[in-house]
Amino acid sequence: MGNKQIGIKSYGISIPYFRLPVEETIKVWNNNNVDYIKNKIGVKRRTVVSSDEDTLTLAMEAGQEAVLHFKEDVAKIDSILLGSCTTPDIFKSNANQLMSFLFNKNDYFGCDIRASENSGAASLVLGYSLVSSGLSNTSLIFSADTLSKNIFPSELREPYIGSGAASIILGKGEDILAEIIGIGNSNASFPEQGRTEDNRYLRVLANLNYSVVKEGRIKRSLESINNALENASLKAEDIKYFVFQDGTEQTYKEFSHFFHFDNVINQDIFKNLGYIGSASPIISMLAALENAEVGDIILMCGYGHSSGSTTVIFRVTEEITFKNKIIDKLKNYKDINYSEAMKHEFKYSQPEISLGTFI
Numbered sequence: 001m002g003n004k005q006i007g008i009k010s011y012g013i014s015i016p017y018f019r020l021p022v023e024e025t026i027k028v029w030n031n032n033n034v035d036y037i038k039n040k041i042g043v044k045r046r047t048v049v050s051s052d053e054d055t056l057t058l059a060m061e062a063g064q065e066a067v068l069h070f071k072e073d074v075a076k077i078d079s080i081l082l083g084s085c086t087t088p089d090i091f092k093s094n095a096n097q098l099m100s101f102l103f104n105k106n107d108y109f110g111c112d113i114r115a116s117e118n119s120g121a122a123s124l125v126l127g128y129s130l131v132s133s134g135l136s137n138t139s140l141i142f143s144a145d146t147l148s149k150n151i152f153p154s155e156l157r158e159p160y161i162g163s164g165a166a167s168i169i170l171g172k173g174e175d176i177l178a179e180i181i182g183i184g185n186s187n188a189s190f191p192e193q194g195r196t197e198d199n200r201y202l203r204v205l206a207n208l209n210y211s212v213v214k215e216g217r218i219k220r221s222l223e224s225i226n227n228a229l230e231n232a233s234l235k236a237e238d239i240k241y242f243v244f245q246d247g248t249e250q251t252y253k254e255f256s257h258f259f260h261f262d263n264v265i266n267q268d269i270f271k272n273l274g275y276i277g278s279a280s281p282i283i284s285m286l287a288a289l290e291n292a293e294v295g296d297i298i299l300m301c302g303y304g305h306s307s308g309s310t311t312v313i314f315r316v317t318e319e320i321t322f323k324n325k326i327i328d329k330l331k332n333y334k335d336i337n338y339s340e341a342m343k344h345e346f347k348y349s350q351p352e353i354s355l356g357t358f359i
Contacts, residue, residue, distance in 0.1 A: 006128060006171070006176070007177065009071070009171045010168070010177075011069070011169070012063060012065025012068070013166045013167070013286065014059070014065070014144075014165045015047060015273065018048035018335075018341070018344065019047060020045060020047075020341045022034055025158055027338070037159055043271055043275070046159065046160055046273065047163050047164060047276065049163045049345055055086050055094070055144045056094060056144075058163065058165035059082060059142040059144035062165040062167035063101075063102055063167040066140070066169050075105075078107065078108045078136050078137050079138075079140070080096070080108060081095055081110070081111060081123040082112050083115075083122055083124070084119050085119050086144075086149070086277065087114075096110045102140075115304050116193070116307040117278055117302070117304040118307050118309065119278040119304065120143025120277075120281065121143075121302030122304075124282070125183055128180050128312075131171060138169060143167075143282045144166070145277030147276065148163045149163070153348070161275050164273060175318070177316070178318075180314060181297075181314065183312055184224045186223035186309050187307060187309070190306060191306055205306070214254075217245075217247070217303045217305075218255075220303060221244070221303050221309045222258060228299065228312065229299075229313070231313075243298065244300075245301065245303045246270045280302075281301065281303075290322070292316045294317060297314065298315075299313050
């Protein structure tokens with residue numbers, strides 16, 4: 001991988017406070033099965049974006065936490081990347097807006113990265129490339145989505161699609177928490193889901209069945225994982241923690257069966273969050289990092305519908321000493337009912353307009 005001293009220097013996450021239990025949504029529409037969503041999909045409640053929250057506010061909160069734990073001069077941060085498929089503005093740079101919220105500077109590189117739910121993993125790879133090439137000293141990377149606002153009422157996925165954000169500060173040096181040692185990709189324009197610029201809601205382009213999952217997520221993820229392992233000169237048995245995009249129990253079993261191991265991270269952290277999009281594999285990886293020991297290897301595999309998969313392999317180089325653990329943060333929430341959730345997410349107020357905090 002060339003320079004072995006590029007990796008994570010700090011991080012932060014942000015999750016909405018409100019939750020909508022699965023039963024509340026299904027009770028209204030009576031179009032889904034509670035047991036299936038809880039036991040097979042693995043979600044008990046999803047996050048609800050409040051009326052004053054959007055992709056940028058969640059990302060900013062995650063970024064503030066990352067900056068707080070950053071031990072170096074923040075002036076070193078000279079690139080900012082936002083990986084998201086639900087940005088509030090589709091014209092101007094949302095990443096630059098985040099930089100204006102956090103710092104008063106102009107001499108930096110900033111851009112948005114969009115690759116459906118794989119946007120977070122993709123932005124991490126681009127950040128690595130900037131630092132590795134010398135074009136950037138330190139990169140502030142965001143992965144954030146508010147997918148819950150982009151699922152139309154009564155849609156089958158409405159009970160388990162949520163929102164969340166993560167931020168990573170990536171740089172060079174000996175004082176990194178985990179170094180990036182391998183990267184792999186597998187992409188294809190396989191039509192699973194999509195959203196046009198004049199439509200607020202995501203549209204399903206292929207049937208929600210397992211044959212589509214195998215041709216899309218399973219196929220692309222396995223290929224990107226193998227490419228990353230080859231890139232890092234590692235074997236599957238060298239990996240301490242495997243973490244994936246949020247997904248069903250059946251999906252995790254498929255990965256475990258293929259690699260003949262049982263160390264796929266149980267995605268229990270999403271049972272009270274729902275599927276949160278671009279931040280999903282990042283938060284899973286960071287949760288594993290907080291439990292890992294120095295020398296452990298973590299493989300993170302992201303996937304985006306209709307886009308592809310990106311895998312990044314990390315070697316833990318320093319024990320995490322942050323006081324507020326991710327698992328503890330995820331326990332802080334309040335359940336609300338369906339009508340309250342709809343008020344917060346503006347789904348029945350100008351439903352075809354994706355309202356944001358600033359526009």
